Amino acid sequence: MRLLSLLLCAGLLAGQSLLPVKVKGKYGYIDRTGKLTIPATFDAARPFADGVGEVRILGKNGLVDTSGKVITLEAVDELGDFAGGLAPFRRGDLFGFLNPAGHEAIPPRFDSAQPFSEGLAAVRVKDYWGYIDTSGKMRVEPAFDNAGKFSQGRAPVRPRDSEKSGFIDREGKLAVAARFDDVGEYRAAKTGLRAAARAGKLWGYIGASGETAIAPAFEQAGPFSEGLAAVEQGGKWFYVDEAGKPSVRPAVNLEAAMPFSEGLARVRSQGRYGFIDRSGKIVIRAAFEKASDFHEGAAAVSVNGKSGYIDKSGKYIWAPSE
Numbered sequence: 001m002r003l004l005s006l007l008l009c010a011g012l013l014a015g016q017s018l019l020p021v022k023v024k025g026k027y028g029y030i031d032r033t034g035k036l037t038i039p040a041t042f043d044a045a046r047p048f049a050d051g052v053g054e055v056r057i058l059g060k061n062g063l064v065d066t067s068g069k070v071i072t073l074e075a076v077d078e079l080g081d082f083a084g085g086l087a088p089f090r091r092g093d094l095f096g097f098l099n100p101a102g103h104e105a106i107p108p109r110f111d112s113a114q115p116f117s118e119g120l121a122a123v124r125v126k127d128y129w130g131y132i133d134t135s136g137k138m139r140v141e142p143a144f145d146n147a148g149k150f151s152q153g154r155a156p157v158r159p160r161d162s163e164k165s166g167f168i169d170r171e172g173k174l175a176v177a178a179r180f181d182d183v184g185e186y187r188a189a190k191t192g193l194r195a196a197a198r199a200g201k202l203w204g205y206i207g208a209s210g211e212t213a214i215a216p217a218f219e220q221a222g223p224f225s226e227g228l229a230a231v232e233q234g235g236k237w238f239y240v241d242e243a244g245k246p247s248v249r250p251a252v253n254l255e256a257a258m259p260f261s262e263g264l265a266r267v268r269s270q271g272r273y274g275f276i277d278r279s280g281k282i283v284i285r286a287a288f289e290k291a292s293d294f295h296e297g298a299a300a301v302s303v304n305g306k307s308g309y310i311d312k313s314g315k316y317i318w319a320p321s322e
Contacts, residue, residue, distance in 0.1 A: 018053060018066065019298065019309060020045035021318050029053060029064075032298055034309075034317040038068045049082035052100045063102050071102040084116035086134060095123070097136070106136035117149035120170065128160060131172070140172035152186040152193050154208075166210070167195070176210035187224040189242045196221040196229070205229070205244070214244035225259035228278075232257075237267070238280075250280040261293040264312060273301070275314075284314040 018029040018037060028040030029048070042064075044056040052063040055070070061079045063071045073079065073089075076098070080088035086097040086105055096108035097116075112124035120131045120139060130142035131150075146158040146165070154167040159178050166178035167186070184196035186208070193208040197216075204216035205224075220232040228239040228247055237257040239248035250257070256268040264275040264283065274286030275294075290302035298309045298317055306320035 017296075018048040019300070019318075020047060020053065021309075022307060022321050025322070027055070030309075030318055032296060032317065037066075038064060046081075050085055050087075050100045052082065054079050054082070054087075063100065073098070073102055080113070081115045084119060084134065086116055086121075088113035088115060088121070097121070105134070106132070114147075114149060117151065118153070118170075120150050120155075122147040122149065122155070129157070131155070139170070140168065143172075148185065152188055154186045154193070154195070156183045156185060156195075175208070176206065179210075184221070184223050189224050190227065191242050194224045194229075194242065196223060203231070213242075214240070217244075222257070222259055225261065226263070228260055230257035230259060230265070239265070248276075248278055248280045250276050251282060258293060261295065262297070262312065264294055266291055266293050266299075275299075284310070284312075 018031060020027050021030050023040035026040040027042040027045035028036055029038035029045065031037050042055040042057050046054040052065055055062050055064050057070065061073045061076045075091055076089045077092065078090040082100065086099060088095055089098050091108045094108035095110045095113035096104055097106040099105045110123040110125060114122040116134065119133060122129050123132050125142040128142035129144040129147035130138055131140035133139050143160050144157040145160055148156040153170060154175055156165055157168050158165045162178050164178040165180050165183045166174055167176040169175040180197045180199050182198040186193045186195040194205050194213055196203050197206045199216065202216035203218045203221035204212060205214035207213045218231040218233050222230040228241060230237060230239055237254040238246050238250065241247040250267060252269050254267050254269055258266040264277060266273055267276055269286040272286040273288040273291035274282055275284040277283045288301040288303055292300040294312060297311055301308055301310055303320045306322045308320035309317040311317055
């Protein structure tokens, strides 16, 4: 959970009104129109979440609000992502949680911690993972070698001393038996919950109780989003619908394909990222070294090591800068 200057990954910009930009070696924030609203005075910055942005200034971690007011976090060695009003932080060897005012909401007492999702956060106590609520109370006792975030009331886990993965519900009970070699996260679909799952070499999709929804047939499989999921079969990427039927076949060969977001999907071709629409047509050419998915009409992109933002027409909201 290192504080980085700019993370270009799917989902990072979701729900955030202010975005970090680099100006002459320092970081500030712009709004969605490209207006610089917080001057570039920080050594590093991340997108806003829960009303604050995580920044680094004068060698220390801090938080900045939308007015530009900075709270310096004197005793925080690492800071994670805010979600649900709390962010994991590390002090020395232990992890706790801060609120957006910079106050300790849950004192450091865990050996590791992940951000909250659906009101629960995975925490590690010695060798095993469990889940706490926002008050810090242990809701699912540590009993897992691996644990992921909750989505649609299910969390992927690997039980203690097991080589297989399954899903638990919010009470910690196995909702899907641990019988898979790897699993993704559940997403809502018109026909019910769907999660990618692998048993052996091939991926397929399962329903809410672990029943087969789409038979294993893919080398790689992503989560459902906007009714479609990106899959790789025979070295080719395309999108399937909830019945497993090919629905979107991109017009060019792809090296990777990501979930649809706001009607566009991020794809990689010849080592560069661009975006396709639901017909499979490239609507923003693959010209970026890195890119995020679109959220609230903006996507982060990187060109020649410089970062900026584009809108859904491919025009720059903020041209790549350094």
